[in-house]
Amino acid sequence: MSHKPEKGPRLGVRHLQSFLLFLGLTVMHIARLNVSVAIVAMTNAATTNPNFPEYDWNEKHKSYILSSFYWGYILTLCPGSFLCRRYGAKVVLFVACFGTAVFSLMTPWCITWGGWQVFCAIRIVQGLFQGVIFPCVTEHLAMWSPPEKRNRLGAFSYTGTDCGTVLAMFISGMIAKGAMGWPGISYVSGSLCAAWCFLWLIFAANNATESRFIGEQECKYIESSLEHNEDFHERSIPIPWRAIWTSVPFLALLVARCSETYGLSTLQAEIPSYMNGVLNMDIQSNAVFSSLPFLAMWLLSYVYLIAADVLLKKKFLSLTSVRKLFNTLSFWIPAGCLIGIGFLSEDHKKLAIILMTVSVGINSGATIGSSLNSIDLSPNHAGILIGLSNTVANVIPILTPLIAGVIVADKHNRGQWQIVFGLAAVIFFVGNVVFLIWGTAKAQPWDADDYLKPKDAESAASEKKEKTPPAEIAPPIDPVLEQQITWPERYTARAVE
Numbered sequence: 001m002s003h004k005p006e007k008g009p010r011l012g013v014r015h016l017q018s019f020l021l022f023l024g025l026t027v028m029h030i031a032r033l034n035v036s037v038a039i040v041a042m043t044n045a046a047t048t049n050p051n052f053p054e055y056d057w058n059e060k061h062k063s064y065i066l067s068s069f070y071w072g073y074i075l076t077l078c079p080g081s082f083l084c085r086r087y088g089a090k091v092v093l094f095v096a097c098f099g100t101a102v103f104s105l106m107t108p109w110c111i112t113w114g115g116w117q118v119f120c121a122i123r124i125v126q127g128l129f130q131g132v133i134f135p136c137v138t139e140h141l142a143m144w145s146p147p148e149k150r151n152r153l154g155a156f157s158y159t160g161t162d163c164g165t166v167l168a169m170f171i172s173g174m175i176a177k178g179a180m181g182w183p184g185i186s187y188v189s190g191s192l193c194a195a196w197c198f199l200w201l202i203f204a205a206n207n208a209t210e211s212r213f214i215g216e217q218e219c220k221y222i223e224s225s226l227e228h229n230e231d232f233h234e235r236s237i238p239i240p241w242r243a244i245w246t247s248v249p250f251l252a253l254l255v256a257r258c259s260e261t262y263g264l265s266t267l268q269a270e271i272p273s274y275m276n277g278v279l280n281m282d283i284q285s286n287a288v289f290s291s292l293p294f295l296a297m298w299l300l301s302y303v304y305l306i307a308a309d310v311l312l313k314k315k316f317l318s319l320t321s322v323r324k325l326f327n328t329l330s331f332w333i334p335a336g337c338l339i340g341i342g343f344l345s346e347d348h349k350k351l352a353i354i355l356m357t358v359s360v361g362i363n364s365g366a367t368i369g370s371s372l373n374s375i376d377l378s379p380n381h382a383g384i385l386i387g388l389s390n391t392v393a394n395v396i397p398i399l400t401p402l403i404a405g406v407i408v409a410d411k412h413n414r415g416q417w418q419i420v421f422g423l424a425a426v427i428f429f430v431g432n433v434v435f436l437i438w439g440t441a442k443a444q445p446w447d448a449d450d451y452l453k454p455k456d457a458e459s460a461a462s463e464k465k466e467k468t469p470p471a472e473i474a475p476p477i478d479p480v481l482e483q484q485i486t487w488p489e490r491y492t493a494r495a496v497e
Helices: 013-033 035-043 059-073 077-087 089-130 133-144 147-177 183-203 216-225 241-245 248-277 283-313 319-341 346-371 373-377 379-393 396-407 414-438 457-466 487-493
Strands: none
Touching: 013 035, 013 089, 013 133, 013 147, 013 183, 013 216, 035 059, 035 147, 035 183, 035 248, 059 089, 059 396, 077 089, 077 133, 077 379, 089 133, 089 183, 133 147, 133 373, 133 379, 147 183, 147 283, 147 346, 241 379, 248 319, 248 346, 248 373, 248 379, 248 396, 248 414, 283 319, 283 346, 319 346, 319 373, 319 414, 346 373, 373 379, 396 414
């Protein structure tokens, strides 16, 4: 006999886990992305604090520094999925953030004696640590999010990437111009990562049954809503590699993620240089205006979240339709804006800032559009899917600064920037077309726990014969006794109805 799972508290430990993921993504993205502003300060000390060293790095050196993070990042994306399954998200995410903190704090001292080569090496190591982040975040959300709340909790957690991008660009320019100079950018980001590690160790748990702070009602609500077997947390589900790599919806998701990563990484890495070179903005105003598009992205992500909730709750659209609608908005509108940006000069600063703000802000819909799609396709293998898709997609941020470095030989040349932004627009458009045709939000057959087990008629008949007869099923727990035992005991002792 099936029963409807009871509702948990409106605000509970599942929301705390989502908030911790939000903060973690924020601080780690600050450490990841502040280099785009820091590198301008380090090579143009006259616009920041002249009391700190200035380096004579050319555009090629800068492109190596900007892309080197992703050289290490892609190497640990797939291993991150397996590490998360083996040791749990709590341990793996702690190590990732702690390693990021240590190398952020070491950066200024290392650069003074090693130059851009050592800077690249540090960024590679930080990339190695941060490669495990999204497989762990996705796996953690799958363990803590009831299916009907997954869109909301997942989208909120992912907005930490937008918040971190805003803060990385906004505060970095002010820090560089202040008393701490450009070294302060690394010191602040390292300290924030260390503070998050402390909170994560105290409040995080791999799943509801391991949490010290969760109530009985919420634990029961989460575990029953996930509809998995009682031994789910103790066993390992085999991974259907062939089915995954031949799955058309997964391949469509892969194309969408690659195209979105190309467009967004182009904007993240090149906006500060574009504003400094073409629009002739100094470092502080550069940092402020560079952060505006990502501030819009952060704020609009909540608009998308509310809109998705309304569309799904009122049943105006299916989840697949919501994903495709939001992905179309977040890909095609930025594509048009990027083309327009390339035709603007120093005389059109305000319009350039407006178009860049709209382009990046509207792109926040990609979180609900395609980023969370891996959980739809396979909750059981969500960490593996995000590891695979991010491994392929994050080859792109290695290439975008290098491609921009080849195209933009003169950072003051508007025509060269037109090519950079136009290429990103075309990739945005094509990637969404593929997702519209072949993408879906329906769970795939290979997500089943027993997908790799034999399913022929003979084995099915054998299983039917060996099935335990109804008479041998353990009797129901006495209601009086049931009130005297704890939730975990009751959960494991519940009779099969």
